[in-house]
Amino acid sequence: MARQKLETGCAMSIPLSLQGRVALISGGSRGIGAATVRMFTAAGAKVVFTYRSARAQAEALAKECGDAACHPVASDLNNPEAARSLVAETVKHFGRLDILVANHGVWPVKDVAIERMSDDQWRSTLSINLDGVFGLVKHTVAQMKSQSRGAGAAGHIVLISSTSGQRGEAFHCDYSATKGALISMVKGLSTELASAGIYVNSVAPGWVDTDMSAEALQDPRSGEEIRRTIPMGRVGKPEEIAGPILFLCSEYASFITGEIFNVNGGAVLTG
Numbered sequence: 001m002a003r004q005k006l007e008t009g010c011a012m013s014i015p016l017s018l019q020g021r022v023a024l025i026s027g028g029s030r031g032i033g034a035a036t037v038r039m040f041t042a043a044g045a046k047v048v049f050t051y052r053s054a055r056a057q058a059e060a061l062a063k064e065c066g067d068a069a070c071h072p073v074a075s076d077l078n079n080p081e082a083a084r085s086l087v088a089e090t091v092k093h094f095g096r097l098d099i100l101v102a103n104h105g106v107w108p109v110k111d112v113a114i115e116r117m118s119d120d121q122w123r124s125t126l127s128i129n130l131d132g133v134f135g136l137v138k139h140t141v142a143q144m145k146s147q148s149r150g151a152g153a154a155g156h157i158v159l160i161s162s163t164s165g166q167r168g169e170a171f172h173c174d175y176s177a178t179k180g181a182l183i184s185m186v187k188g189l190s191t192e193l194a195s196a197g198i199y200v201n202s203v204a205p206g207w208v209d210t211d212m213s214a215e216a217l218q219d220p221r222s223g224e225e226i227r228r229t230i231p232m233g234r235v236g237k238p239e240e241i242a243g244p245i246l247f248l249c250s251e252y253a254s255f256i257t258g259e260i261f262n263v264n265g266g267a268v269l270t271g
Contacts, residue, residue, distance in 0.1 A: 206264025
């Protein structure tokens with residue numbers, strides 16, 4: 001809880017709270033997802049999060065955050081139908097669903113020129129990064145519309161995009177295409193769902209120190225080149241992405257929808 005002194009001289013408590021809210025966070029066992037799970041539970045939310053293969057990390061995270069507030073579920077999320085059972089499991093476990101953070105995704109680490117990109121790579125990236133997110137949004141919105149909400153209580157959807165979805169990324173057209181599509185989804189869904197009291201936004205990270213980017217960041221040549229493109233001179237930390245996600249799901253973002261929240265050390269400005 002932060003205390004802010006206003007110009008009038010009064011001290012005012014401003015809690016960034018998700019008390020009483022239930023969130024579903026995909027790709028929550030590591031990196032940005034795990035940092036978001038930690039922040040959401042610390043803010044009072046009940047959280048269901050998914051993992052694909054990192055079972056040990058998922059179980060450790062659930063134990064750290066407390067089994068009463070945190071529930072891991074194994075899921076591939078590589079097609080729209082996979083999300084149906086996940087949303088149902090969330091409601092079964094915690095009784096409702098108020099927040100969706102679609103964070104899962106893949107970034108094929110090897111550079112691949114378009115003429116050499118296999119059909120299998122293209123389809124795999126799109127199935128996970130786009131089809132899986134579509135399914136999550138579809139079934140989450142249906143659940144949010146069906147359940148009762150208190151006066152003024154909104155539903156929140158945050159799709160994790162990327163600077164790559166805004167300015168492209170050479171040799172990674174599959175990844176850029178999916179992240180650009182998520183931005184377009186946010187623009188359309190925010191207007192579609194506003195009257196239903198469902199806010200739809202995106203957080204667009206740049207380079208972040210996670211397992212997915214470790215190989216590129218640790219390589220002396222590519223790591224130096226990456227850092228040179230970031231005005232702040234460093235890559236982000238998972239917690240620095242989780243904080244804006246938390247804000248967008250809080251009462252202090254009650255007049256924000258359809259927004260692409262860039263969190264990338266200024267990198268998108270120099271692309």
